[in-house]
Structures are given as structure tokens and as C-alpha cells.
Amino acid sequence: MSVQLNETHSPALRSWVVSANDGATDFPIQNLPFGIFRRAGSNEAFRVGVAIGDQILDLSIALHAGIFAEISNAALAHALTATQLNPLMDLGNQVASQVRLCLSKALREHAVAQKQLVGTLIAQAEAEYALPAQIGDYTDFYTSIHHATSVGKLFRPDNPLLPNYKWVPIGYHGRSSSIGISGQAFRRPIGQTMPPNATTPTFGPAKRMDYECEVGIFIGQGNALGSAIDIQEAEQHVFGMCLLNDWSARDVQAWEYQPLGPFLAKNFASTISPWVVTLEALAPYRKAWSREATDPQPLAYLDHADVRNAGAFDIQLEVLLQTRKMREDGLPAQRLSLSNFCHSYWTVSQMVAHHTVNGCNLRAGDFLGSGTQSGPAAEEAGSLLELTEGGKKPITFSNGEQRIFIEDGDSIVMRGWAQKEGAPRIGFGEVVGSLLPARSIP
Amino acid sequence: MSVQLNETHSPALRSWVVSANDGATDFPIQNLPFGIFRRAGSNEAFRVGVAIGDQILDLSIALHAGIFAEISNAALAHALTATQLNPLMDLGNQVASQVRLCLSKALREHAVAQKQLVGTLIAQAEAEYALPAQIGDYTDFYTSIHHATSVGKLFRPDNPLLPNYKWVPIGYHGRSSSIGISGQAFRRPIGQTMPPNATTPTFGPAKRMDYECEVGIFIGQGNALGSAIDIQEAEQHVFGMCLLNDWSARDVQAWEYQPLGPFLAKNFASTISPWVVTLEALAPYRKAWSREATDPQPLAYLDHADVRNAGAFDIQLEVLLQTRKMREDGLPAQRLSLSNFCHSYWTVSQMVAHHTVNGCNLRAGDFLGSGTQSGPAAEEAGSLLELTEGGKKPITFSNGEQRIFIEDGDSIVMRGWAQKEGAPRIGFGEVVGSLLPARSIP
Structure with a gap:
């Protein structure tokens, strides 16, 4: 455990998701917490998401948009398209950290990925959640x-x-x-x-x-x-x-x-x-x-x-x-x-x-x-x-x-x-x- | 809980698996306990079995031999070809009881199924076991x-x-x-x-x-x-x-x-x-x-x-x-x-x-x-x-x-x-x- 600040922590970072920048949100671009969600009341499969402002980015969409291209492999693709976080958890924190860095870059103001992702976000107000993981013990x-x-x-x-x-x-x-x-x-x-x-x-x-x-x-x-x-x-x-x-x-x-x-x-x-x-x-x-x-x-x-x-x-x-x-x-x-x-x-x-x-x-x-x-x-x-x-x-x-x-x-x-x-x-x-x-x- | 004896309990029942009839075995035809096994040291998938004498009957083989024909359906077929007992457990005890009755009939002396099953048994001495079920709690x-x-x-x-x-x-x-x-x-x-x-x-x-x-x-x-x-x-x-x-x-x-x-x-x-x-x-x-x-x-x-x-x-x-x-x-x-x-x-x-x-x-x-x-x-x-x-x-x-x-x-x-x-x-x-x-x- 050595506590190091990296570029994902910079207070200067702002997101093209406007609600992430208001200083009052729990989910600025420096947070990027993981969860399992779907559209409320739907029969969709639950999927991996990241909270940004009052929105959710679907990581299976982000994967297909290529934002993890630098780090992607079969195990990561499996983890990001799973219905629970267990496979991502199992890959270890170094991988989770790389995923967060890719997300941080894709969600920043002026990111190239904005065009592909902006229409895919889901409002947290319209989502429902499942347990993040299958809890063994x-x-x-x-x-x-x-x-x-x-x-x-x-x-x-x-x-x-x-x-x-x-x-x-x-x-x-x-x-x-x-x-x-x-x-x-x-x-x-x-x-x-x-x-x-x-x-x-x-x-x-x-x-x-x-x-x-x-x-x-x-x-x-x-x-x-x-x-x-x-x-x-x-x-x-x-x-x-x-x-x-x-x-x-x-x-x-x-x-x-x-x-x-x-x-x-x-x-x-x-x-x-x-x-x-x-x-x-x-x-x-x-x-x-x-x-x-x-x-x-x-x-x-x-x-x-x-x-x-x-x-x-x-x-x-x-x-x-x-x-x-x-x-x-x-x-x-x-x-x-x-x-x-x-x-x-x-x-x-x-x-x-x-x-x-x-x-x-x-x-x-x-x-x-x-x-x-x-x-x-x-x-x-x-x-x-x-x-x-x-x-x-x-x-x-x-x-x-x-x-x-x-x-x-x-x-x-x-x-x-x-x-x-x-x-x-x-x-x-x-x-x-x-x-x-x-x-x-x- | 009403304790009733049925035909599977009859002390007169004998099996064509000779080792089940010696009076000293833990696994006579009146027992028929369930487990998860494979050949020791193999890379085979684990599968559902029943102990009989010093042998194991593979229930996926028994299924394909038709011994559950009277009670079979998709859920049972899934349960009997699974790698853990959870799906069978989930079907409830009435189903488990029907499965035991079919097994009792197929393993009795003079059963028609003997011909199909006799060559498929695996000696317990040559088996290894996994946990019978995924234990949630x-x-x-x-x-x-x-x-x-x-x-x-x-x-x-x-x-x-x-x-x-x-x-x-x-x-x-x-x-x-x-x-x-x-x-x-x-x-x-x-x-x-x-x-x-x-x-x-x-x-x-x-x-x-x-x-x-x-x-x-x-x-x-x-x-x-x-x-x-x-x-x-x-x-x-x-x-x-x-x-x-x-x-x-x-x-x-x-x-x-x-x-x-x-x-x-x-x-x-x-x-x-x-x-x-x-x-x-x-x-x-x-x-x-x-x-x-x-x-x-x-x-x-x-x-x-x-x-x-x-x-x-x-x-x-x-x-x-x-x-x-x-x-x-x-x-x-x-x-x-x-x-x-x-x-x-x-x-x-x-x-x-x-x-x-x-x-x-x-x-x-x-x-x-x-x-x-x-x-x-x-x-x-x-x-x-x-x-x-x-x-x-x-x-x-x-x-x-x-x-x-x-x-x-x-x-x-x-x-x-x-x-x-x-x-x-x-x-x-x-x-x-x-x-x-x-x-x-x-």
C-alpha cells in the first residue's frame, strides 16, 4: 500500500458530462465507481457501469467503442460484458486501475470518445441496480x-x-x-x-x-x-x-x-x-x-x-x-x-x-x-x-x-x-x- | 414430515451390482446417495453420480440410457448433467424421490437396464470427488x-x-x-x-x-x-x-x-x-x-x-x-x-x-x-x-x-x-x- 496520486486524481480534470463538474456531485470524473445496472423496470440483462455525474456509462458499450483498446484482451472483454463485477474484481487492482485511466481519458472534456459515447449514457434516475457482485462469503x-x-x-x-x-x-x-x-x-x-x-x-x-x-x-x-x-x-x-x-x-x-x-x-x-x-x-x-x-x-x-x-x-x-x-x-x-x-x-x-x-x-x-x-x-x-x-x-x-x-x-x-x-x-x-x-x- | 416407507426401502431388494448386497457396504440399493465425482487424476468434468456398493453410477449416462424416461423433462435433464447438485436440489424432494425410485428400479436384480449400465459403472476406488454443491451460505x-x-x-x-x-x-x-x-x-x-x-x-x-x-x-x-x-x-x-x-x-x-x-x-x-x-x-x-x-x-x-x-x-x-x-x-x-x-x-x-x-x-x-x-x-x-x-x-x-x-x-x-x-x-x-x-x- 503506497498511496500515490496519479493523473486520474487531478482536481483540474473536467468531464464532458456536465453534471460531473458541479462540485456537489458524488461522482466527478475523479471518482468513477463501478456498479451493476439496467434500465429500471426493463427485462434487460444487468451490466457493468461507471457513475459519472448523474449519468451511467455502460462499459460494454465503452468496450465496443474501443476506449480500452490499449489494454484490452479476452479476460478484460469478458469482465466488462459480465452481469456482475466478480470477473473484473478477479483481474486484480492493476487492471481496475488501467480501466479507470482509460475511462478518465474517455470522459474528459474534449475527449475524442465523447462523440461515440454521449448518446449512450443512461440517467441514474432511470436505472435500477443489482448487487455489484455475487458475494461468496x-x-x-x-x-x-x-x-x-x-x-x-x-x-x-x-x-x-x-x-x-x-x-x-x-x-x-x-x-x-x-x-x-x-x-x-x-x-x-x-x-x-x-x-x-x-x-x-x-x-x-x-x-x-x-x-x-x-x-x-x-x-x-x-x-x-x-x-x-x-x-x-x-x-x-x-x-x-x-x-x-x-x-x-x-x-x-x-x-x-x-x-x-x-x-x-x-x-x-x-x-x-x-x-x-x-x-x-x-x-x-x-x-x-x-x-x-x-x-x-x-x-x-x-x-x-x-x-x-x-x-x-x-x-x-x-x-x-x-x-x-x-x-x-x-x-x-x-x-x-x-x-x-x-x-x-x-x-x-x-x-x-x-x-x-x-x-x-x-x-x-x-x-x-x-x-x-x-x-x-x-x-x-x-x-x-x-x-x-x-x-x-x-x-x-x-x-x-x-x-x-x-x-x-x-x-x-x-x-x-x-x-x-x-x-x-x-x-x-x-x-x-x-x-x-x-x-x-x- | 410424515415418515413413510416405500418400495425403495424394502430389505428384500438386491442389486445386480454384487458389492451392494453384502450387508456390510454403506451403499446398498436402499441408500443411493448422491455425489459429484470424476475419474481420479483425470481432467474430466465433474458429474452427478450415485453410490451403489463399491461402484458409482454416472447419472448423465443413466439419463441417456432412458432410465428416467417416465419423469424426464428439460429441468431434470439439466440437473442430472450438471457439475454440481444445486440444480437437482433446487427441483425439490419430490423430484429427488422420483429419481431415487427410477434408480432403485434400474439397479435391481434382473432389471432390464442392467445390460446398458453394467459396463458404465466406475469403481469408487478409482474416483475423486468435488463438493456436492456450491455452498452459498x-x-x-x-x-x-x-x-x-x-x-x-x-x-x-x-x-x-x-x-x-x-x-x-x-x-x-x-x-x-x-x-x-x-x-x-x-x-x-x-x-x-x-x-x-x-x-x-x-x-x-x-x-x-x-x-x-x-x-x-x-x-x-x-x-x-x-x-x-x-x-x-x-x-x-x-x-x-x-x-x-x-x-x-x-x-x-x-x-x-x-x-x-x-x-x-x-x-x-x-x-x-x-x-x-x-x-x-x-x-x-x-x-x-x-x-x-x-x-x-x-x-x-x-x-x-x-x-x-x-x-x-x-x-x-x-x-x-x-x-x-x-x-x-x-x-x-x-x-x-x-x-x-x-x-x-x-x-x-x-x-x-x-x-x-x-x-x-x-x-x-x-x-x-x-x-x-x-x-x-x-x-x-x-x-x-x-x-x-x-x-x-x-x-x-x-x-x-x-x-x-x-x-x-x-x-x-x-x-x-x-x-x-x-x-x-x-x-x-x-x-x-x-x-x-x-x-x-x-
Whole structure:
């Protein structure tokens, strides 16, 4: 991982796609995130696209227009005409970087390719998305020490931060089958809970429905079973990042999670944003890792000067809630929190190095969650459990509505972006998900 | 789940494949388990087969010989000529049952099909196997109360069996990518451990390597996200069962497992047997579930008369160990334990009903582990952790060698079979896996 800026990062670059140049878009020409899309409501095959301003460039069209002529071969042609990103991910980040450079050149003002491509763009407003990749395995980490501490206080008041936290990038396996793309609406889960002071559990719809604001990480080229990915090479195995809402049923979780971890409290739905932002695009937003002077130095396999100096990302993470009433009254979603990925105790490269140190194999398209990203301040908490102090302190919105947990009909919106003076804004778009009423119990 | 015996179960049935009739084989004509095979060492495509005696019938050949003529259609033809069982699993158990009936008729003594098929059989001794299915998600349960109690005593002496155990079929998500087929040899994992009384963790090869003897369950037809599978229908969604060795690094597990469960302690390798035995074949071996009079009745979604009366399976589970020296000296693997799946506190249908009660979707080819199957007696324990009482009591073999945990070069063999007077033996074959030395640490 050496963080280098190249010509695709130049703030001076402008695109012939006018909406990419307004400074407010998530998708300027310096971003070029990958996704899988088709025309909304059509029966077209899903295909590989890149977001530019408020438009999408279809990479199979770009391929046939010859913009990858310098680097094209059969494997790349296969990857760019696939219905998922796995083949492109599998080609490795050097190829993805070359693809982005070709795209950057073709989408610049005065590019020769403009003539061929301009009529082929599809408005994002007219598109629908599929999962970017077939996700073989999904692993969820727990990298925010602020989240671990405040949730730990609620579940284990006498023992909030466990002794392994500052040594082990804690993670666990999640469920792939129920991961959906932004727009996912799912039923309130039904299950067992143990009410306070009860002696037998209750069965019914979960009552303490929550979100978790996370960064999602797509693995590019994997590793063979039995090999480990060195921390210095770890980011070469990361294709890019998106937003992840790891929905959680807190009452189910509290009753089921010991001794083997959360299960039905989490696996009913997880929702991700459609655009995968490359680490290359985020290069201007690198930061030193977040540690206190009193924190232990990690073990050698989790330590490297590059990670210390530039392993973290300055990505703002915003969560908003829109009730059914707000929607009906034309009120936009209301902000619940604003945090930043830079507060994460463990970095992306530490997650990858840890995951594989035992020889576990990652495959192209595998997905990692960062864990809930709560910042140090109370208002930076990435879940309602934290914001309402375990359900004790309701949140009041400007229209007078209140929430402790998510109610049927509510939508949760998450947005992420990196922005600073002198560099283009690199955005993630948004992930939206909605809670439907529980199915009826016979 | 109504347990009915049909003509495929008749003990009187004999096959023209002579080795299927000797009473000792795992694969008489009443079994007919499905697997994915090819000639060992060849570059042939893997294909669908059925075990009969010491032979394999290639189902693409059987299809072309017309033995499925009565039931054949495009979807079935696709499923029987596939390289994995997922398409067949997806067709549902009624189809799998019809396929077994056609096979039973074609493989019986005096069957007309004998002439066409006899020259096409492949000896199991000349075959190699692939995973039966592409496993989308792998979930590991914890259904043996004897295992949960004795391991609980080691990890939490004051609190061995947690209060949720008799209410919740505890499970957690595992890793799909590192599941391998019998014959898997893998390197000793490397990782963090916290030695007793130490204040900083140690890094290096795991020292407490263990196996877990489990039954593996392949899902057939799945369910839609948001729907639940009723306990009465649950077994219609189970394609069949095999043996599973859920390798575990106990020292890694002890340090990492709180609060989110085991991760690197388990995901470096899991090994399964190649033949998937249908529940239909196991119908003569149904038993009442295993409960004490003082145990609580499960909640309604986990309770049904059929499950109470016949939800369990009488399957013997044997574990053996062969050291490198035994192999070199021509000594066979030595028995470590013999247990039975009927001791499981939670049944297969309870696992499926619980997994989906919150709306979680299962897909054809998904895989469930039963959790370590330890019986009530100490010698029935399904792991070395239990057999050696946490590593305190070595096991001595007849050649004088001793083991506390698994050493480099050791192989673990697991076998499973159902057998009783008046019914044919229904066997699972075996799953073998071997531990290689750790990779060198730079």
C-alpha cells in the first residue's frame, strides 16, 4: 500500500458530462465507481457501469467503442460484458486501475470518445441496480472502538470493552443470501426474545429494530487457502468500498447471541449501496490510523508504517430517517447522526491481513463489513441503540414525531462522502432501506 | 414430515451390482446417495453420480440410457448433467424421490437396464470427488446439549449451559470458501493466542488443534426472503446429509470468541464427506427427539408431533485418528469415540424452522452443520477438547503413541452409519482430513 496520486486524481480534470463538474456531485470524473445496472423496470440483462455525474456509462458499450483498446484482451472483454463485477474484481487492482485511466481519458472534456459515447449514457434516475457482485462469503467486523465500548456498556455494564479488543480485529461471519441492494424493503423479523424478568421467552415480531451504519468492502483478487495476505499487500486485494446498513433486531440479539454471536438478529436483511468506490479514487483522503498514545502497538502482522501513517480514510457517514408521515407530508429524511470512518480503530488493510493470517481464503466478490462506525461523540453514534441510550431516550424530529427504534414504514438513508479543500468530492451515493410490517403469524 | 416407507426401502431388494448386497457396504440399493465425482487424476468434468456398493453410477449416462424416461423433462435433464447438485436440489424432494425410485428400479436384480449400465459403472476406488454443491451460505448449529455443557464447563466453569440453550437452537454463520471435500489436507493455522497469565498475546502456529464430529445438512429447495419454513414442511427443504469435520483451533478460539463468536479458530478449513444421503433413505432410522421430562416444551414454531415422535435419526458417528507413524507402520486409524446423532437436543427440522423464522432465506446447496455430536457418556465426546478434558488427560493408543490435540501429519477419519436388525445398513462413507505443518512465518 503506497498511496500515490496519479493523473486520474487531478482536481483540474473536467468531464464532458456536465453534471460531473458541479462540485456537489458524488461522482466527478475523479471518482468513477463501478456498479451493476439496467434500465429500471426493463427485462434487460444487468451490466457493468461507471457513475459519472448523474449519468451511467455502460462499459460494454465503452468496450465496443474501443476506449480500452490499449489494454484490452479476452479476460478484460469478458469482465466488462459480465452481469456482475466478480470477473473484473478477479483481474486484480492493476487492471481496475488501467480501466479507470482509460475511462478518465474517455470522459474528459474534449475527449475524442465523447462523440461515440454521449448518446449512450443512461440517467441514474432511470436505472435500477443489482448487487455489484455475487458475494461468496460476508464477514462483519467490529472496528469502531466507540461502538464496541458503548454497546458493550449496554450488554455488559461491568465489562464493556473486552480484553481482546485492542489486539484482535474482531469479526464474525454474516449471511450472504439476504444481502440486498439499496431500495430493499423487508418485513420486520419474527423471533424469540426474553423480556426483562421473564422466565420463558416470548415469540412475535421483534420490537427493537435498529440499523447499523457501516462501510462495506469488496474483495478483488483473492488468496489461496493456506496462504496469508501480508498487510503491506492487503489493499491490492480490496476492489473498493460502498455503504452498508447492517439491520439488527436488538431484542432478538440480546437473547440469542451467547455464546456463538449474533444470528437471526442480523441475517434477515443487510442493504448496500450500488456504487463501489475504489481505494484509488479515495487516495486524497488517506489519514493516519486512529490510536491513543496508551493503546498497544498491534502485533507485527497488523502493523506497517503505511498503515500507521495513511491506513485510515476520511469518509463522512450520515444517517437519516424518514417516517411514513414525513414521506406523505413531503418532508425529506431527517438526520440522525454524522460520523467519520477515520475513527475506526482497525483499518481496512488490518481487516484483510487478520482475516487471512490463519490461511483462510478470500475470493473475488467476498464482502467485509467494517462494523458500526460510531465516532467519539454521542451524536456520532452509528445505531439507534447508542443514540437512544439503549432505548431510554427518544429522538424527536422537527415535525414532532419521535423514535426509539425503527417503526414499520420507516426508511433509513445512509450517505457517505469524502470532501476537503483542494480535492474533488468523492461520494458513495446512498443506501436506502425500508421496514415493512411483520408477516402475519398463523 | 410424515415418515413413510416405500418400495425403495424394502430389505428384500438386491442389486445386480454384487458389492451392494453384502450387508456390510454403506451403499446398498436402499441408500443411493448422491455425489459429484470424476475419474481420479483425470481432467474430466465433474458429474452427478450415485453410490451403489463399491461402484458409482454416472447419472448423465443413466439419463441417456432412458432410465428416467417416465419423469424426464428439460429441468431434470439439466440437473442430472450438471457439475454440481444445486440444480437437482433446487427441483425439490419430490423430484429427488422420483429419481431415487427410477434408480432403485434400474439397479435391481434382473432389471432390464442392467445390460446398458453394467459396463458404465466406475469403481469408487478409482474416483475423486468435488463438493456436492456450491455452498452459498454455511451455518453451524450447536445442537448437542452434552457438547454444549462439557465445553461450557471449560470456557465458563461457573456458567456451563447458558439460559437460552433449551429455548433457542443456537447457531452462527460459518465460512463457505474453506469447506473442502474428504481428503483435504491443510496447514496448521497461525494466529493470536493469549497464554494463561500473560498480558500480551502470542503470535504463531495454533497449539490446540482439534476436530469436531458433526452431521452436515444440505438444503434442497429454498425459501423466499421474508417467508418462513413451517416445521411441518422443514424436511421437504432438506436434500440430504453427510459427515462434517469442523476443524477448530481451541487456543485461537478462546482468545477471539468474545463477544461475536468463533472466527479464525474455525474458518481455515472444514471437511465434508462426498456422498449426500437422503432423509428418505434414512426413514427406517427415525427416533423420537431426545428430551428429559424436565426440559421445557419448545415454543410452537419448533414443536410438532412428528418431530417429537420421529424427528431424530439413529446414526452412529465414529471418529478415528491415524498418526504419521501409524501410517508408516501400516497400522489403521485408531478409534477415539463412538456417538450417535440421536442424542442431539435439536432436530434437523427444528434447525430449518428456526433458521427461517425471521424471514432469512435459504438457497439450494446451502449447508448446515449440526454442531459437535457428543453423547451423554464421556467416551462419546465428539472433540479432543472434551475427550482430553481440556487438554489435561492424554489419550494413549495401542502402539504407545499419545495425543492431547492433533499433531502435524495426523489424519482424522469420521464414519457414520445407521444399522439395525431387519433393515438394510445405510452408511455415509467417511470423511478424512489431514493436518500439515504451519507455513513458515517470515
